[in-house]
Amino acid sequence: MAQETDGRPVVTISVDGAPLEARAGEMLTTALARSGLLRLRQSPRNGAPRGAFCHMGVCQECALHVDGAVRQACLTPVRAGMAVERRGVL
Template sequence: MTSYRVPAERDPARPAADRPLTVVVDGEPVTGTAGQTIAGVLLGAGRREWRTTAPGGAPRGVFCGIGVCFDCLVEVNGLRDVRACLRRAQDGDVVTRQGGPGEDR
């Protein structure tokens, strides 16, 4: 999945150059750009699901994208229940898939 980007020379906001970052997702390095949320990095890498529900193991990823629904929960640097759509990715973050509530780890 790729996003549409306005060429820098035509962008009225005059963005600065991209600053790449790398997060480790389930042991695999994934690259993104500074300022992206964890969900944005994951979606940019082609990942559409990164959590499962407790009853039945149904796959979940981004649903609302604004932090209301809790479908995008992940573990970040050992902290569970982080909403990937709200948390800005930091270079070196360790992100782990998360199962449903109460799942033993």
């Protein structure tokens, strides 16, 4: 594992089947945004892209599938090997 300047190890996670490097322990929304992945899901009602909004677990806009369960990305710390699937993003 490589070390980042803040001392946290860099780990690999899977996002929509592709590998992504992130810092262990950072919130998943941070890791995704750093990699340019701002679209987290699509609205089931009108297909509009949705992303992180409140960053404190209130709005549910960042809900993703993490290791098979729906989780809020703003409250989910990154850990090595986690599998993330964005919901309906094209």
